[in-house]
Amino acid sequence: MRKQRSRCVYVAERFGVCSFFLCVPLPLSLLLAGVFQAQGAVGLNSDQKAASKLLRPRPEERYHFPQALDIPTPHRMPEVDVETLLNILGDDFQPKYMSITNPNDDELKLSNSTKRHRQHKQRKNSASSRESLKALLSGRLSEVPRGQPEFRRTLRRFLRKHTECRIARYWHDLGDRYFPRYVREGTCQQTHVSCSIPPGMLCQPHKQKEIKLLWWHCTTGGYSTRTQVNQPHYNLERQKCRWIKMIYPVLSECTCKCKAEDES
Numbered sequence: 551m552r553k554q555r556s557r558c559v560y561v562a563e564r565f566g567v568c569s570f571f572l573c574v575p576l577p578l579s580l581l582l583a584g585v586f587q588a589q590g591a592v593g594l595n596s597d598q599k600a601a602s603k604l605l606r607p608r609p610e611e612r613y614h615f616p617q618a619l620d621i622p623t624p625h626r627m628p629e630v631d632v633e634t635l636l637n638i639l640g641d642d643f644q645p646k647y648m649s650i651t652n653p654n655d656d657e658l659k660l661s662n663s664t665k666r667h668r669q670h671k672q673r674k675n676s677a678s679s680r681e682s683l684k685a686l687l688s689g690r691l692s693e694v695p696r697g698q699p700e701f702r703r704t705l706r707r708f709l710r711k712h713t714e715c716r717i718a719r720y721w722h723d724l725g726d727r728y729f730p731r732y733v734r735e736g737t738c739q740q741t742h743v744s745c746s747i748p749p750g751m752l753c754q755p756h757k758q759k760e761i762k763l764l765w766w767h768c769t770t771g772g773y774s775t776r777t778q779v780n781q782p783h784y785n786l787e788r789q790k791c792r793w794i795k796m797i798y799p800v801l802s803e804c805t806c807k808c809k810a811e812d813e814s
Contacts, residue, residue, distance in 0.1 A: 648761065738804035
């Protein structure tokens with residue numbers, strides 16, 4: 551234990567990097583096990599899609615917001631006057647999280663191209679630093695260079711890459727009963743790969759941001775369509791519809807934490 555603690559102090563003083571993960575008093579074999587395990591592909595697998603459905607919209611005021619499958623399509627289709635609806639939303643319209651038209655993929659393609667160029671540059675410039683990093687993780691401290699800024703940057707990137715919980719963003723089309731109909735949602739990456747050193751913790755949803763949308767709400771005879779839809783004299787032509795504000799939650803932050811017992 552004393553030898554491991556002194557090694558932690560040695561790394562912190564020598565390379566100017568302070569990290570909780572480097573100071574965990576466990577054998578370096580556990581550290582290596584968490585570092586070099588296979589990375590999962592970024593995307594929306596079945597578990598992530600199921601987790602994203604836990605975030606449900608709700609009305610802003612007294613209205614009861616039904617699930618999409620509980621209510622038939624209104625007889626009166628939504629009246630979309632963009633200028634009027636934008637005035638109703640006012641300051642609640644946030645272009646970062648919502649879009650009136652189908653967002654163009656050119657921005658995402660440009661972002662991915664820039665990311666690939668940055669990764670290629672890092673691989674080209676830090677080959678020697680990666681070898682030094684392997685020596686450090688293997689306990690061969692005598693092979694680690696002294697006072698090299700490039701190695702310190704490589705070590706910081708390594709810790710950030712293996713412990714950071716990022717959000718994979720995607721545009722979701724809610725349909726024509728919502729305005730704006732396109733919402734930028736997200737899901738946690740690396741939900742099946744440990745984000746801690748030593749391994750054991752996973753990236754999980756932590757915080758959500760509430761945005762406001764407009765929803766095309768219809769009633770019949772003073773009652774909502776939820777209570778009238780099964781009545782024998784139900785008449786869709788008597789619907790009274792209007793746009794109302796509703797609160798829609800989107801994922802804003804993921805964190806690295808232990809898996810809940812009921813999920814294990």
